[in-house]
Amino acid sequence: MFYELLQLIRGDTPIGANSYFHILQSLRRTTAGALIGSAVGFVVGILMGLRERAEDFFESWNWVFATIPAVMWAYILILVMGASEYTAIAVLAAITYPQMAFKISRGIKAVRNDLVEMGKAFNAKLFLMLSEVYIPQILPHVFSGFRYSLALGIKIIAIAELVGLSNGIGFMMHYWWSQRNFAPLLAWGSILVFLGLFFEFVVFRTLEKRMFKWTH
């Protein structure tokens, strides 16, 4: 497997495109899916956090979305949208959105009322309240939601790419599976593990230290 991994790092693939092209395709789809899912989840989460009726409505639907397996989403969306680039992104968005919605709605409910009262006592206007009191309290939940969405996206991008796409890490894994050659299949799979570790330990932990230095 290490030899295959080395080949992959050198950029070699047996079928045309450079390995980095496939990795970048998967990364692009993962990021787009996580961003779209997070954006929808953010809006739904805000509604859930602010309006009890919205929470009653979305809570159960979110759980339905959250429990549908990734592979089932892939087949459902292929039926609806056809096999395309957008289908893979939509699969990721559908899977990541409920997590963000749950996190944001809980974040809004956890906004400290004592600080809202403090702002009112100083007669702070809405913009100041939003920028200094509400958003900084919701931000860790947004951050955590996106972090989770991206981690989930990296885990399932291979499934989304298995069906109907002609590039990406999932496609390459499927190719090697069809060749019954497991060493390169594992090498491609390990790229997803490395990507997950890179985002967690290099990107998110650095951002976290910068953004939330007041907690240390």
Add this chain to the structure above:
Amino acid sequence: MDTLAQKTLEEKYIIELINISKKFSTNNGGELKVIDNLTMRFKEGSISVIIGPSGCGKSTILNMIAGIIDVDEGKILVNGIDIQRDPSYKKSIGIGYVFQQPRLLDWRTLRENVIFALKATGTIPKEKWNEIAEYYLKLVGLEGFLDYYPLQVSGGMQ
């Protein structure tokens, strides 16, 4: 009429609470009336103390005067003006409020916390914020902690 304009100079009241009532919802879906038809007047320049057992509504009265919570019935006049109708008025006469527990923005430094209050007034020019914040923090012996976050200083300092 029960307003400041009709009072004599000897009876000049700065804050008047007139027939105010306040109730809160309870966890079991009921209502708890904390303030019931209360009238109080505070003279200008005087020091007043509100005394009562826990839960009798002392903080509620202060919260209503500070405009943090609304009254259900009655009105609160500051300098004869109904603060519910014109909430921005209380700022111009300088109502200050000291909370029982520190209420600081944990994600802002001590300097920025003071600046938050200055920003909220909407009347102090931006270029003065830093200078004023430093002056007051120095006044309370926190000049060495201007750029510390609240969680980095002791409870007493907060």
